[in-house]
Amino acid sequence: MLPLCAVIISMPIYEYTCAACGATFSHLWRSIQTASDAPAPACPTCASPQTQRVLSRVTVLGGMGGLTPGEQAAAGAQEARLASITPKEQIDRLRGA
Numbered sequence: 256m257l258p259l260c261a262v263i264i265s266m267p268i269y270e271y272t273c274a275a276c277g278a279t280f281s282h283l284w285r286s287i288q289t290a291s292d293a294p295a296p297a298c299p300t301c302a303s304p305q306t307q308r309v310l311s312r313v314t315v316l317g318g319m320g321g322l323t324p325g326e327q328a329a330a331g332a333q334e335a336r337l338a339s340i341t342p343k344e345q346i347d348r349l350r351g352a
C-alpha cells in the first residue's frame with residue numbers, strides 16, 4: 256500500500272492584479288494545464304475581467320514538486336529520525352494492543 260503522500264498533485268496558485276480597481280488576488284487552479292488554457296479569472300473585488308497574471312508569484316501546492324533533490328533527501332532523513340525516536344514504551348503498548 257502506498258502512503259498518501261505518494262499521490263502527486265500540482266495545484267498552482269497564481270497572483271493576479273486587476274487593471275480596473277488595482278486589487279491583487281490569488282487564484283488556485285486545479286492544474287498547471289488548466290491555468291495556462293483558461294482565461295484569467297474575473298476580479299473578486301469589482302468583477303472586472305481585466306485582470307493580469309503576476310508572473311513572478313507562483314506557488315505550487317502538493318507533492319514535492321517545489322523541492323530540490325537535496326531538500327527531498329533532507330525531508331526523508333527527518334522522517335526517519337522522527338520514526339527512530341519513538342519511545343520504547345509506546346511501541347510495547349502498540350504491540351500489546
Ligand SMILES: [Zn+2]
Nearest residue numbers: 273276298301
Ligand atoms: Zn477589480
